[in-house]
Amino acid sequence: MSTTPTVVLVHGAFADASSYAKLIPELLDSGVKVVAPAVPNRSLTGDAAYISSVVRQIDGPVLLVGHSYGGAVITVAGAEENVAGLVYLSGYALAQGESLGELQGGFPDSDLAAALVYTKFPVPGEEDGTDVSVDIAKFPSVFAHDVDPELARVLAVSQRPLAAFAFGEPAPFAAWKTKPSWGVVSSSDHTINPDVERFGYQRAGAKVTEIDSSHLVMLSHPKEVADIIREALSVTTGFRAGADD
Numbered sequence: 001m002s003t004t005p006t007v008v009l010v011h012g013a014f015a016d017a018s019s020y021a022k023l024i025p026e027l028l029d030s031g032v033k034v035v036a037p038a039v040p041n042r043s044l045t046g047d048a049a050y051i052s053s054v055v056r057q058i059d060g061p062v063l064l065v066g067h068s069y070g071g072a073v074i075t076v077a078g079a080e081e082n083v084a085g086l087v088y089l090s091g092y093a094l095a096q097g098e099s100l101g102e103l104q105g106g107f108p109d110s111d112l113a114a115a116l117v118y119t120k121f122p123v124p125g126e127e128d129g130t131d132v133s134v135d136i137a138k139f140p141s142v143f144a145h146d147v148d149p150e151l152a153r154v155l156a157v158s159q160r161p162l163a164a165f166a167f168g169e170p171a172p173f174a175a176w177k178t179k180p181s182w183g184v185v186s187s188s189d190h191t192i193n194p195d196v197e198r199f200g201y202q203r204a205g206a207k208v209t210e211i212d213s214s215h216l217v218m219l220s221h222p223k224e225v226a227d228i229i230r231e232a233l234s235v236t237t238g239f240r241a242g243a244d245d
Helices: 023-028 044-056 069-077 100-105 111-115 139-143 149-157 164-168 194-204 222-237
Strands: 006-010 033-035 062-067 083-089 116-121 129-134 181-186 207-211
Touching (some): 006 044, 023 033, 023 222, 044 062, 062 069, 062 222, 083 194, 083 222, 100 164, 100 194, 111 116, 111 139, 129 164, 139 149, 181 194, 181 222, 194 207, 207 222
Parallel strands (some): 006 033, 062 083, 083 181
Antiparallel strands (some): 116 129
């Protein structure tokens, strides 16, 4: 097996892998191998199974990075043997048996709650499913207030919705119990209450960094996030990435 690690970037709800567009060059320029797959956003266990399949096909250790709902996904997919560690970005660090709704329900709502839009999508042989997205007009202020406005309006109309089913699905596994973890709290987050992030990270024993950022911390603060990922790589795999000057 290769000893060279790979960073797998797992996007969240209402976004796709392009949400890592500013972070990826920071990592690639410092010699870090990166994979940024498209998450189906259909169910927590299904999405985790897909990311697990990606991880299993990578030769060498993997550092999983999850943004927002992607944090819940890596919490489960982190069970894979070659996962060396977890990095949460404005994310949900669920406990085993806990759902997104349960974790979030213990704290006051963020601005997201009043900005959600529900639409139907077909499920072959079953009743229609429900997709959840963010009101396009509210997206910049709720999701991306410190991101370039021209980019924010593109992100608003190119959302990848999350199936409502995923909010109530319990996590069958919590990888942070056995894998080292890092957590970035976006202290000006209007999508997830920052206290939800803090609580999950503290419970996981993660090394926590707070950044005064919107929910899209990897777009508004890519250099700071890259530094945290490089630190996690060094601690978990011994890989010393060259910092981008």
